Amino acid sequence: MSKKKNKLEAIDLNAYYGDFLALKNINVSMEENLVTAFIGPSGCGKSTFLRTLNRMNDYVDGFRVQGQILLDEQDIYRKEVQVDELRKQVGMVFQKPNPFPKTIYENVIYGLKIQGISDKTLLQETAEKTLRQTTLWDEVKDKLHKSALALSGGQQQRLCIARALAISPSVVLMDEPTSALDPISTAKIEELIYELKKNYTIIIVTHNMQQAARVSDHTAFFYMGELVEFAKTKTLFTSPKETRTQNYITGRFG
Numbered sequence: 001m002s003k004k005k006n007k008l009e010a011i012d013l014n015a016y017y018g019d020f021l022a023l024k025n026i027n028v029s030m031e032e033n034l035v036t037a038f039i040g041p042s043g044c045g046k047s048t049f050l051r052t053l054n055r056m057n058d059y060v061d062g063f064r065v066q067g068q069i070l071l072d073e074q075d076i077y078r079k080e081v082q083v084d085e086l087r088k089q090v091g092m093v094f095q096k097p098n099p100f101p102k103t104i105y106e107n108v109i110y111g112l113k114i115q116g117i118s119d120k121t122l123l124q125e126t127a128e129k130t131l132r133q134t135t136l137w138d139e140v141k142d143k144l145h146k147s148a149l150a151l152s153g154g155q156q157q158r159l160c161i162a163r164a165l166a167i168s169p170s171v172v173l174m175d176e177p178t179s180a181l182d183p184i185s186t187a188k189i190e191e192l193i194y195e196l197k198k199n200y201t202i203i204i205v206t207h208n209m210q211q212a213a214r215v216s217d218h219t220a221f222f223y224m225g226e227l228v229e230f231a232k233t234k235t236l237f238t239s240p241k242e243t244r245t246q247n248y249i250t251g252r253f254g
Contacts, residue, residue: 037216044224092164105145154185
């Protein structure tokens, strides 16, 4: 099998909140059309790193980075990069479902409308396509013009994934996307992640090591702002090289 190309790459990345060094010299490559999971105890830097990949931390006072993050070999922190354009390529799904207080349909097409797209046929086709991709279509096709807030938590999260997909990103970041969901909804999202990697590069932060083992191809273990170990998921969980990784996955700390 030919090696997949690197979709995202961090090179000598340091990240600061004011004087606090939150990420220390991160070097890692994430391959196209695979699922990469970030694991580690709370406060270890995994969500901070995830948010550097679409410059979400730009909103945080005192946040700055040194080093590079490459998307398709282009540094996303170059001065001329338009962050809005970057976020069309790198979509994000948050920990808690966050549908807008609008209809299901309006939620899905929100990003397209912001881009100035008003072609009704295109909007309708995109809505159906992404709702089918997220296995929601059959559940909501008769209530597209009802409030998204009436959906269950699991449905709301799949709707938020559909909304992220509607603007045709190539990467989807997921920050603990199932932590607020019940086991059945969690299983649906995990199945969905597995399907989506055919068309997207997925990066997921999870506290749940079993979930990382189930859904990801590669896993990165973060501890105290360092990337301790990065490997194929099966390798990392069955024969980690680093003692700290071993201790974390066997429950000795964290």
